[in-house]
Amino acid sequence: TVISGSGNMTINFTVTDAAGNSSNCSMTLTKRDVTAPIITGPANKQVNTDTNLCGAVVKYAPDNAIVFSQNFVQGATNSTYCNAWTTFTNQLVAGNTYSKLTIKGTYDQTGVSVTDPAVIAQIAAALKNGTNGTWTTNGRTWAVGNCGGPGALSATNGYVCSCDQNGYVVRPCIDLQSGYGNPNWGGVNTATCNGPSQNITVVFELSGGGNGTGGITATDACNGAVTITQTAGLASGSLFPVGTTTNTFTATDASGNSSTYSFDITVTDNQRPTITAPVARTVNNTPGTCGATVNLGTPVTADNCGVANVTNNAPATFPIGTTTVTWTVTDVNGNSQTATQSVTVIDNQPPVMVCPANIDVYATSAAGAVV
Numbered sequence: 001t002v003i004s005g006s007g008n009m010t011i012n013f014t015v016t017d018a019a020g021n022s023s024n025c026s027m028t029l030t031k032r033d034v035t036a037p038i039i040t041g042p043a044n045k046q047v048n049t050d051t052n053l054c055g056a057v058v059k060y061a062p063d064n065a066i067v068f069s070q071n072f073v074q075g076a077t078n079s080t081y082c083n084a085w086t087t088f089t090n091q092l093v094a095g096n097t098y099s100k101l102t103i104k105g106t107y108d109q110t111g112v113s114v115t116d117p118a119v120i121a122q123i124a125a126a127l128k129n130g131t132n133g134t135w136t137t138n139g140r141t142w143a144v145g146n147c148g149g150p151g152a153l154s155a156t157n158g159y160v161c162s163c164d165q166n167g168y169v170v171r172p173c174i175d176l177q178s179g180y181g182n183p184n185w186g187g188v189n190t191a192t193c194n195g196p197s198q199n200i201t202v203v204f205e206l207s208g209g210g211n212g213t214g215g216i217t218a219t220d221a222c223n224g225a226v227t228i229t230q231t232a233g234l235a236s237g238s239l240f241p242v243g244t245t246t247n248t249f250t251a252t253d254a255s256g257n258s259s260t261y262s263f264d265i266t267v268t269d270n271q272r273p274t275i276t277a278p279v280a281r282t283v284n285n286t287p288g289t290c291g292a293t294v295n296l297g298t299p300v301t302a303d304n305c306g307v308a309n310v311t312n313n314a315p316a317t318f319p320i321g322t323t324t325v326t327w328t329v330t331d332v333n334g335n336s337q338t339a340t341q342s343v344t345v346i347d348n349q350p351p352v353m354v355c356p357a358n359i360d361v362y363a364t365s366a367a368g369a370v371v
Helices: 079-090 117-129
Strands: 007-016 022-031 038-040 045-048 055-058 065-072 098-105 108-114 133-137 140-145 152-156 167-170 186-190 198-206 217-219 226-232 238-241 243-253 258-268 274-276 281-284 300-302 307-312 321-331 336-346
Touching: 038 243, 038 258, 045 055, 055 258, 065 079, 079 117, 098 117, 098 167, 108 117, 108 140, 108 152, 108 167, 117 133, 117 140, 217 226, 238 243, 238 258, 274 321, 274 336, 300 307
Parallel strands: 045 258, 281 336
Antiparallel strands: 007 022, 038 217, 055 238, 065 198, 098 108, 098 198, 133 140, 140 152, 152 167, 167 186, 226 243, 243 258, 274 300, 307 321, 321 336
């Protein structure tokens, strides 16, 4: 016997003899779920540090967002646009919790946004259900209108179907037979709805973004609810430090069975430190020495994770002439960089001459004397 569902099952038995006498009994079968859910997640990931950061921002869970993005051609009425829009709006189901709505395009990569969850939910519902509405938040009017086809969306001016001034209007499904004028799709930050060809993107961001457990999935043999929690590591989208961070997630089913999944994010510091050597030095020799002791100065160094040490190959005493000094900076993770400094020693000390003592000599001939 296969016991489906959950909970207890009562089985009744009846025995009857040849004379018609009978007795009854029953037993209870209790189904116990002892199978742990199956949990899966991302593979191990290795990345380098982000520029000027001692770590890397790593997103291992996908962004939770519903996105519409199409490259529109000026004046075109392509059913592909409308089909994509319909697929997009069908995802705006009841129960979604939104954190941000944005319209942007080729001529405004930042676009316009609304972050009021209640307003976004109402806009989403209107688009999904094909109803009309306007909402004003932070001085901007958002509108949804049924322009003879699945709902169109606008921001800034509220002209969703007529669009007679600058605005952010997306209406891929406008019905050309319904008297709504311009057959174009709308426009983003362009002079009229008949804007130049461009890409238009609409994004509904769901609460949690990519920083939850969206990259971790779990299934259960009993098809019950499974709760996934992170028990170690950092959330997706966090700044992961240099080294290896182990991220562990636990999936627990309704019966309390659990299983874990772990993966590593390894961040390598591949950025060399920077160093600027002191300025070139020109000095005179130390009196009485064929060279000089030189105060070289201090180089300027920096590193995304920190400098461990700075060294140079300067001699204790610099000889006459020009010597190139090589400075080396090493960071805490073993990366190094060099810079050079020129040191010139000039011999400006005249030689010392000692003359012989005076001597007296006698002429040995009329010509004089040999000395």
